Amino acid sequence: MAKDMTLLWGSGSPPCWRVQIALEEKNLQGYNQKLLSFEKGEHKSKEVLEINPRGQLPAFKHKNIIVNESYGACMYLENQFKSQGNQLIPEGAADVGMMYQRIFEGQTLFQKLADVLFYTWRVPEAERHDSAVKRNTEALKQEIQTWEGYLKGAGGFLGGKSFSLADVIVFPVIAFFFRFGANENHYPNLAAYYNKLKERPSIKNTWPPTWLETPGQEALKDL
Amino acid sequence: MAKDMTLLWGSGSPPCWRVQIALEEKNLQGYNQKLLSFEKGEHKSKEVLEINPRGQLPAFKHKNIIVNESYGACMYLENQFKSQGNQLIPEGAADVGMMYQRIFEGQTLFQKLADVLFYTWRVPEAERHDSAVKRNTEALKQEIQTWEGYLKGAGGFLGGKSFSLADVIVFPVIAFFFRFGANENHYPNLAAYYNKLKERPSIKNTWPPTWLETPGQEALKDL
Structure with a gap:
């Protein structure tokens, strides 16, 4: 305990x-x-x-x-707690490298999601521009396609063949993307990854309670 | 080699x-x-x-x-390369925790520096606002004061008593701050840290060549 x-x-x-x-x-x-x-x-x-x-x-x-x-x-x-529970850093150099690469690219993914979803919350009304909204949306689209590509024919996890810190850290961002209405049919590799990992006990047991109680949002449905 | x-x-x-x-x-x-x-x-x-x-x-x-x-x-x-060269992750839990905390706060520091220094480069002319510049500058001032406080009476390094990944990762951001004209007298703890670490061989040997060849800039001189 x-x-x-x-x-x-x-x-x-x-x-x-x-x-x-x-x-x-x-x-x-x-x-x-x-x-x-x-x-x-x-x-x-x-x-x-x-x-x-x-x-x-x-x-x-x-x-x-x-x-x-x-x-x-x-x-x-x-x-x-290296030897307690699941080991979250893989053994092989290639997987370690990919894990760290994806972990930090995950910050770019979340930043671009936030630039779109939190725009009106972050930017005072007098400073808002449609051109910025459009640019942010295009940047997010491109970023998401990058991740859709990463998961194509991948080992099933972001850092390679096994569940790692990359999944611990970036899965919530991908779940956030779908929670805000992204269409699973538009992003089949991301959706397969999302649907597989959401059954993992560590993830299922910690699913955001407000997400269970209220319907998802639609902000990204046309992305 | x-x-x-x-x-x-x-x-x-x-x-x-x-x-x-x-x-x-x-x-x-x-x-x-x-x-x-x-x-x-x-x-x-x-x-x-x-x-x-x-x-x-x-x-x-x-x-x-x-x-x-x-x-x-x-x-x-x-x-x-854990056992080659200098060990960059400390042994004690307290130092490990502080190291990771500072490493990731370092991203906030760099982001706030970039928000000020790269504003005109990042934001198209038609979208620029004096109110945003002012807000970004205030946010940077507050962030820098936070770091000035971290180094007050600290063990001399960002992650505690020994040189660690926190210094490897965040020192270049602090050097960047002074390169852009920050006044060492305004930030004595940061300046002491900067002046101590710039003599470290790994840092001295990799000092940015363009910084040796050209004078520093003045963008932050009034901060």
């Missing part, structure tokens, strides 16, 4: 979700956790700021060691 | 520089390398695209394993 760990998280946030998946994969169940609401501004609450002064979720702590950056928390857990 | 490695790089680019530092730290000298010019658009050349289809530098290859993402390349090198 991982009673010496605390995770404050928000439902549907890929950064939060990947830490939850990493904890499951490393058999670190039973940690202290609290689901907070972004809508209510709870990520700016005192209990978050005490762990994460940036006022962001996740906020993660192991004993007195704080690793709030979600990529960092996943890597920290693998480093500290 | 690391003759089975190839690095295509551009001078003064933090992503390129960190891979060069990692190679030096792991005693991987003698790799094939080529300095290319961003100004001449050489990052979009055929020889880059063959390794890095995104047309970005660095482009890095070990045997037939490609890891172009600079964070990924540094981590790959440490993973594959």
Whole structure:
């Protein structure tokens, strides 16, 4: 029981979700956790700021060691619990290389998704431009096609032949893409990957509760 | 001699520089390398695209394993050459946690620097707003103060008591900050860190050649 760990998280946030998946994969169940609401501004609450002064979720702590950056928390857990649960860094150099390549390309994927989905939330009204929206949408389309290509004839996982940190980290971003209405028929390789991994226990057990309760959104349905 | 490695790089680019530092730290000298010019658009050349289809530098290859993402390349090198050269992941959990936290916060630092320094290059003229420039500048100021605080009374390195991947990865961003004119007197802790690390052989040996040849810039002198 991982009673010496605390995770404050928000439902549907890929950064939060990947830490939850990493904890499951490393058999670190039973940690202290609290689901907070972004809508209510709870990520700016005192209990978050005490762990994460940036006022962001996740906020993660192991004993007195704080690793709030979600990529960092996943890597920290693998480093500290190497021989517990599933090994998340593969053995072969080729798989290690591909894993790290995809992990960091995953940031570009999420950034381009966020540029489209969070545009009106991030950009003050007086600074919005249709030309920017169009450019962001085209950039996202191209990025998604890149990933659709990566999964063509791949070993079934993002980092090669086995489930790895690349899947822990990037799967939530791909799930986010479909949650926002992307058409599975347009992206058959991504959809096959998504539908296979969503049955994996670490992922199924941590599925965002708000996604179970409410229908998906449609923002990306025409992509 | 690391003759089975190839690095295509551009001078003064933090992503390129960190891979060069990692190679030096792991005693991987003698790799094939080529300095290319961003100004001449050489990052979009055929020889880059063959390794890095995104047309970005660095482009890095070990045997037939490609890891172009600079964070990924540094981590790959440490993973594959653990016992060669300097160990870049510390032993203690507290240092490992802080190392990963700073590594990923380093992305926020670089993003906020880029939002200010590359604004006119990234944003088409018709979409530029003084309000955005002002907001980006304020966000950078706040971010830099955060890092100035991190280095106050710290062990001398970003990840704790020893030189680690956090320094390999984030030092070039801090050097970039001073290269663009930041006043060392305004940021004494960052300046002390910068001046100490610039004498480290891995860093000195890979100092951007264009920075040796031309004077620093002034964009951040009033920050």
